[in-house]
Amino acid sequence: MVEDTNQSKGENNGKAEEKLENEAVPGAPKIFTVEILKMIKDLQQQHGLRHGDYQRYRGYCSRRVRRLRKALKLPQGDKRHFKRKDVTVVNLTGKNADERFIHIPLMLAERAWSYAMQLRQEANTEQRKKFHLVGKLRKACTYALQLQALCAADVCDARTKLETEAYVAWMHGTLQFELSLWKAAAESLKKAQVIYENLAQALPEDEQSVYRSKVDELTPSLRYCAYNIGDGTSIDDLLELRAKGLLENLDILVSQTKTQSSESLQTTEWRGRKVTVRQERVRLFLLSVQEIDKNLEKAANDEAKIELLENILMDCKDAIGAVKDDIKADPKSRSAGQSTISSAQYLLAYLSYIRLTRTIQRNLCLVSQAKTNLEDPNQKDKTIEGKRVRPQDLTRLYEIILQNVTELQQIAGLEEDTKYQQEAENLLVSFKAFRCYYIALTLVSYKRWKEAVALYERSMKYAVEALKSKPTLFNLQDELNKLIKTIEGCKFSAHAYSVLEDDNEDSVLTAKTQKSSKPLFERLSAYKEDQQLNTRNPNVFKLTPEMKPIPCKPLFFDLALNFVEFPSLDDKLETPAAKKGAGISGFVKGFLGWGGNK
Numbered sequence: 071m072v073e074d075t076n077q078s079k080g081e082n083n084g085k086a087e088e089k090l091e092n093e094a095v096p097g098a099p100k101i102f103t104v105e106i107l108k109m110i111k112d113l114q115q116q117h118g119l120r121h122g123d124y125q126r127y128r129g130y131c132s133r134r135v136r137r138l139r140k141a142l143k144l145p146q147g148d149k150r151h152f153k154r155k156d157v158t159v160v161n162l163t164g165k166n167a168d169e170r171f172i173h174i175p176l177m178l179a180e181r182a183w184s185y186a187m188q189l190r191q192e193a194n195t196e197q198r199k200k201f202h203l204v205g206k207l208r209k210a211c212t213y214a215l216q217l218q219a220l221c222a223a224d225v226c227d228a229r230t231k232l233e234t235e236a237y238v239a240w241m242h243g244t245l246q247f248e249l250s251l252w253k254a255a256a257e258s259l260k261k262a263q264v265i266y267e268n269l270a271q272a273l274p275e276d277e278q279s280v281y282r283s284k285v286d287e288l289t290p291s292l293r294y295c296a297y298n299i300g301d302g303t304s305i306d307d308l309l310e311l312r313a314k315g316l317l318e319n320l321d322i323l324v325s326q327t328k329t330q331s332s333e334s335l336q337t338t339e340w341r342g343r344k345v346t347v348r349q350e351r352v353r354l355f356l357l358s359v360q361e362i363d364k365n366l367e368k369a370a371n372d373e374a375k376i377e378l379l380e381n382i383l384m385d386c387k388d389a390i391g392a393v394k395d396d397i398k399a400d401p402k403s404r405s406a407g408q409s410t411i412s413s414a415q416y417l418l419a420y421l422s423y424i425r426l427t428r429t430i431q432r433n434l435c436l437v438s439q440a441k442t443n444l445e446d447p448n449q450k451d452k453t454i455e456g457k458r459v460r461p462q463d464l465t466r467l468y469e470i471i472l473q474n475v476t477e478l479q480q481i482a483g484l485e486e487d488t489k490y491q492q493e494a495e496n497l498l499v500s501f502k503a504f505r506c507y508y509i510a511l512t513l514v515s516y517k518r519w520k521e522a523v524a525l526y527e528r529s530m531k532y533a534v535e536a537l538k539s540k541p542t543l544f545n546l547q548d549e550l551n552k553l554i555k556t557i558e559g560c561k562f563s564a565h566a567y568s569v570l571e572d573d574n575e576d577s578v579l580t581a582k583t584q585k586s587s588k589p590l591f592e593r594l595s596a597y598k599e600d601q602q603l604n605t606r607n608p609n610v611f612k613l614t615p616e617m618k619p620i621p622c623k624p625l626f627f628d629l630a631l632n633f634v635e636f637p638s639l640d641d642k643l644e645t646p647a648a649k650k651g652a653g654i655s656g657f658v659k660g661f662l663g664w665g666g667n668k
Contacts, residue, residue, distance in 0.1 A: 102162065102169045102226050106233040107266070108280050110180060124188035131181035138174050142166075156216065162225045172220055172230075179213035179241065182206045200248075207245040214241040229269070236265035240288070247291060256295035263288045274337065274346040276413040338420070341490065345417045349396065352417070355389040358382060359424060372439040379432040386425045393418045411483040419483045426481075427543070430474050434544060437467050461511035468505035475501060496539045500546045503532035507553060510560070519568030526561040530554060 118126030139145055144161070147153035161171045186206035193199040214237060220226075221234040243258030263285050270281035337344050338356055347353050362382050369375045397414050411419070440463055479494045506529035513522040533550045541547055590603065590610045602609055 100162075100167050100225060102172065102230065104169060104172050104176075104221070104226070104230045104233070106176065106230070106237055107284060108277070110176070111280055113180075119184075122191075124184045124191070128181055128184040128188065131177045131184060135174060135177045135181070138170055138177070142168060142170055142174075144171075144174075157220060159220060159223045159225070162220065162223065167225070172217065172226075175213045175217040175220065179210045179217060179237075182210035182213060183241065183244070186210065204245070204248055207241075207248060211238075211241050211245055214238045229273075232265055232269055236262045236269070239265070243291070247295070250298075252295045252298040256292060256299065259288050259292050259295070263292070274413070275344065276346055340416075340420045340423075341487070343416060345420060346413050347417065349389070349392045351392050352389045352421070355385045355421075358385060362428075372435045372442075375435045376432055376439075379428055379435065383425060383428055383432070386421060386428065390418065390421045390425065393421060415483055419481050422481050423478065426474050426478050430471055431544065433467055433471050433474070437464060437471075440464050440467065461508045461515060464508040465505060465512060468501055468508065471501050472498065472505065492539070493543070496536055496541050497543060497546075499532050500536040500541055500550060503529050503536060503550065503553060506532060507557065510564075514560075514564060514567075517567075517571065519564045519571060522564045523561055523568065526557050526564065530557045530561075533557070 113130070114120075114127060117130040118124065142161075143166075144155055144157070146155050157171045157174050161167070183206070186203045189199045189203040189206065193203060218234045218238045221230050226234075239258045239262040243255050243262060246255035246258060266281045266285050266288075270278040270285070273281070337346055339345070347356065359382065362378065365378055366375050369378060393414060397418065400414065475494060475498045478497070479491060484490050506525050510522045510525035510529065513519075513525065533554050537547065537550050541550075587609075589612060590600075590608070600609075
């Protein structure tokens with residue numbers, strides 16, 4: 071009866087495989103890449119193992135297997151009957167080939183392993199559970215071998231094969247460790263450790279941490295195995311040789327993994343550190359940066375160079391935006407407190423460096439264009455784009471360049487790089503020399519000779535200081551030498567003009583004093599030879615005083631007399647005749663001194 075049942079199951083499985091084979095599409099199969107260690111580490115951290123909760127992780131694995139079978143339409147029977155369906159190579163090469171088929175045996179192995187680890191925690195009080203633990207580990211090894219059989223086919227790449235070999239070796243080493251088979255456990259665990267070490271060396275820098283931590287995790291178990299074996303001095307060498315013998319194609323798979331990673335990920339090197347470039351936009355930009363110098367050499371004039379540099383700066387802005395988006399999406403890349411910055415942040419620093427250096431190069435092209443228009447004696451208008459070129463325009467350009475150099479010094483992650491900061495400081499001093507020179511030219515145009523001489527001196531000081539460290543960027547060494555020779559002539563010229571201007575000021579003051587219209591008594595303290603004093607009309611003193619305005623008699627008192635009422639004086643008169651003939655007119659005449667003879 072049991073044989074008939076097994077035979078019917080075999081027939082059903084054979085029909086299912088034939089059906090899938092018929093549905094398979096002829097041609098090259100898909101190549102799958104499964105990052106097994108990284109995937110299970112992420113799942114373990116998210117579903118309980120961060121706190122050592124193996125039961126929660128086991129429940130998650132069960133639900134994940136059920137969801138995968140439902141999504142991939144690979145159920146094991148219906149509600150009433152169970153029909154086992156294992157994942158085969160046909161599922162990975164058929165019409166509905168999917169990478170998630172590989173996840174099913176992986177999750178089954180993880181479920182059995184997590185159950186075993188849960189039983190290990192409970193076996194401290196209940197010894198019988200240790201037998202159950204060993205059974206679950208054997209089951210996990212079975213599922214791991216199924217996973218290895220799937221990934222050994224041509225549908226998986228070299229990296230997946232290496233990861234599967236290491237996973238199987240680790241799972242068997244865990245089982246043998248529980249069974250106290252120390253030599254076999256040491257060989258299996260060492261085999262897994264060797265594979266993970268080679269994988270870490272073959273993969274980019276930002277993916278190495280997971281594998282290196284796994285290598286460190288296996289070290290205590292290997293030491294315990296060596297202790298129980300007894301020969302602790304030579305066990306590491308012996309196990310490493312045996313592990314390499316067990317995996318004959320290790321070198322081939324590692325080389326294939328390196329080739330695939332170099333094809334899928336471009337690595338660029340800057341300041342002794344390799345940076346992984348994932349984004350296609352950033353890769354294309356870095357390729358265009360490699361060609362920009364050749365195009366600049368072929369450019370006919372400064373305007374063509376400026377146009378090329380502005381185009382590359384726009385592409386650089388887009389590349390920086392793409393890297394910033396990746397940093398925001400990945401919280402690990404922006405974690406603080408690390409001794410070295412992450413690859414994404416280092417790539418952002420490299421792109422920022424390219425943007426600032428190319429901006430400085432663009433501004434130097436503008437400076438070269440302005441110098442040509444300013445110094446060319448055959449060009450009368452001395453204009454750029456309709457605007458007159460002046461020394462202060464060049465001063466402004468160098469101010470912008472100095473701001474760019476300051477931003478170079480402040481790039482995140484390079485603050486402690488002594489050599490880089492020294493290069494940036496040397497650039498700063500070099501451009502300060504040029505800025506001081508053009509400020510001096512501006513002061514010369516305003517005939518401020520003494521200030522110009524002082525700035526010439528400062529410019530020469532900066533130039534000499536910059537030449538001591540031999541600047542290599544932007545070909546500044548030759549420019550600084552030319553600047554020193556130019557300053558030597560300009561300084562003496564400005565000094566000579568300063569002396570001549572002092573003499574001219576004295577003569578102008580003397581001429582102004584001689585033409586003065588002030589009389590002599592007002593300028594007795596100032597000595598001068600005034601030829602006018604020897605003439606018939608010397609300007610010594612004005613005899614006729616100048617007319618000065620004075621206040622007039624107020625009209626109030628003249629008008630007030632018309633409204634004054636005088637008292638009667640009749641009783642004061644002596645004779646009646648005079649009293650009768652007298653009137654107000656007579657009184658007024660007598661009062662004001664008029665009248666006739668007395």
